[in-house]
Amino acid sequence: MPNIRILFGKRVRKLRQALGISQEELAFSSNLHRTYISDIERGTRNVSLDNIYKIAVALDVSPKDLFDF
Amino acid sequence: MPNIRILFGKRVRKLRQALGISQEELAFSSNLHRTYISDIERGTRNVSLDNIYKIAVALDVSPKDLFDF
Numbered sequence: 730m731p732n733i734r735i736l737f738g739k740r741v742r743k744l745r746q747a748l749g750i751s752q753e754e755l756a757f758s759s760n761l762h763r764t765y766i767s768d769i770e771r772g773t774r775n776v777s778l779d780n781i782y783k784i785a786v787a788l789d790v791s792p793k794d795l796f797d798f
Numbered sequence: 799m800p801n802i803r804i805l806f807g808k809r810v811r812k813l814r815q816a817l818g819i820s821q822e823e824l825a826f827s828s829n830l831h832r833t834y835i836s837d838i839e840r841g842t843r844n845v846s847l848d849n850i851y852k853i854a855v856a857l858d859v860s861p862k863d864l865f866d867f
Binding site for chain 1: 802803806843844845846847848850851860861862864865866867
């Protein structure tokens with residue numbers, strides 16, 4: 730399996746774009762910094778459970794859906 | 799949704815026990831410390847993607863399966 734950070738980042742981007750929201754909007758609704766969201770989507774962050782949960786809630790999916798790859 | 803760390807920990811424990819392996823054996827095969835595995839299962843660790851992947855490989859499941867709760 731390719732790098733999990735990259736796969737996770739691509740999945741977040743795909744779900745965000747499917748909602749039609751910007752990185753800024755996702756950052757605001759997940760209470761995370763915009764550059765952190767950008768880093769996550771580029772696969773450069775080793776995201777932890779708490780932030781995985783915040784992103785899932787903001788994207789209105791279950792944490793499991795963020796690993797659908 | 800109750801605390802993701804607790805849910806994740808319970809899921810790891812369930813999958814480990816289904817394989818009939820000890821925390822020591824999971825720690826060895828995932829290249830993580832035994833006390834870290836114990837902490838994870840008790841829901842006290844904010845586990846990151848890289849370690850989520852190591853645990854998934856060691857339990858012979860996909861990362862997604864670790865979030866099946």
